[in-house]
Amino acid sequence: MATLTIRIPDEKHNRLKALAKHRHVSINRLIDELSTQALAEFDSEVRFRMLAANGDPARGLELLDKLDAHFSKG
Incomplete structure (x- = not known):
C-alpha cells in the first residue's frame, strides 16, 4: 500500500475532518472513499465516450x- 502526502489549506483540512467525523470514518478512509468515487466517475466517462465514438448518432437520438x-x- 502506498503512502501519499498532500498539502491542503487548513480550512479544507478542518472541513474534511468534520466530514469524516460525521460519517464515523477516519480521514484516511474518507479520502480513500472519495478517490474511489472520483475514479469510478472517470472510468464511466471514459467508457461512455468510447461507446459514443463507436455508436450510431441516429440511434442515440432515437x-x-x-x-x-x-x-x-409524468
Missing part, C-alpha cells in the same frame, strides 16, 4: 427521444 417521451408523461 433512444433519447424515447426517454424524453417516457419521463414527460
